[in-house]
Amino acid sequence: MNDVDLLFTHCHYDHIIGLPAFAPIYDRSVKVTLWSGHLAGRMTTRQMVDEFIRPPWFPVTMDVCKASLDCRDFVSGDVLRPREGVVIRTGSLTHPGGCIGYRVEWGGRVVAVITDTEHEPDKLDLAVLGLIEDADLVIYDCTYTEEEMEPRRGNGHSTWQQGVKLCEAAGARGLALFHHDPTRTDEELDEIEKLAKDRFAGAFAARDGQTLKFPVSLHKKR
Ligand SMILES: [Zn+2]
Ligand SMILES: [Zn+2]
Known part of the structure; x- marks a missing residue:
């Protein structure tokens, strides 16, 4: 192993x-x-x-x-080099008790892990933008939808709509919808995935055991 x-x-x-x-x-x-x-x-x-x-x-x-x-x-802010050729940049997310976002760079590819974090309405988080800039894949906190967000402010979570906005602004290509509300049904997740894909071609619902090929936006098979 x-x-x-x-x-x-x-x-x-x-x-x-x-x-x-x-x-x-x-x-x-x-x-x-x-x-x-x-x-x-x-x-x-x-x-x-x-x-x-x-x-x-x-x-x-x-x-x-x-x-x-x-x-x-x-x-937060440290740059980690756990293995030769692997660079991991770190940043603070907005979550009760603190949370770290990661940007993993290796072999000319970039994967960003952005969970858990809460966004402010109509604002793009600069720390998140820095971590996901030009990323091949962004794994993003999609616990809620924008429609559900208002009464849940302060929980420290975000939406797929915000994930799309951030990826568009940062020039990121793949968006893995991740960290869904535990009450979601499979049908609801299918609907969210469809809506997100209509807005952003590289969006898809992350699945257990999933393997991805880069570029992510060209790999649409489940
Ligand atoms: Zn969590
Ligand atoms: Zn948490």
């Missing part, structure tokens, strides 16, 4: 709950490097992981991990 770099955006449950079931941390032949920056100055990456992988929430502590674990801390 290959070595792994795992970058946390933040540590709300929906973003950490899979870690205890992540097989590589139990493999002694693997080096796992865990990165986080959203708690900079408040808690280290190691402390964060130790907090939630322990009784009574989990039967054992991180000591049972056989992989060689390396916990790294950074602050």
Whole structure:
């Protein structure tokens, strides 16, 4: 098994709950490097992981991990170079408790991970624009629609419509609709995907286990 770099955006449950079931941390032949920056100055990456992988929430502590674990801390704005040729730029998103957005550059391609974040009406977030500029793929927080947004202000989430506006302004090509409201049905997601695709050809609903080929906008098969 290959070595792994795992970058946390933040540590709300929906973003950490899979870690205890992540097989590589139990493999002694693997080096796992865990990165986080959203708690900079408040808690280290190691402390964060130790907090939630322990009784009574989990039967054992991180000591049972056989992989060689390396916990790294950074602050928003740092540029990370986890492997040769891989450059990861970081920035702050707008989310309760903080959240980090990532721009991963490798082999002449750019993938940006922008979740979770809340936008202001009729404004484009400059930090987000910087992370997604000219990106091949933007994975974006599409929890709500613009119509649903008003009573949900302050929850720290965004919409597919805002994702389209940001991608257009930044010259990004692919838009993966991601982080949907948990109450969405498959039919609603199909409808959202259709509406988004009509507005922006590179938009599509992200799926579990999905493999993408670049350029994303030309790859429309499921
Ligand atoms: Zn969150
Ligand atoms: Zn989330």
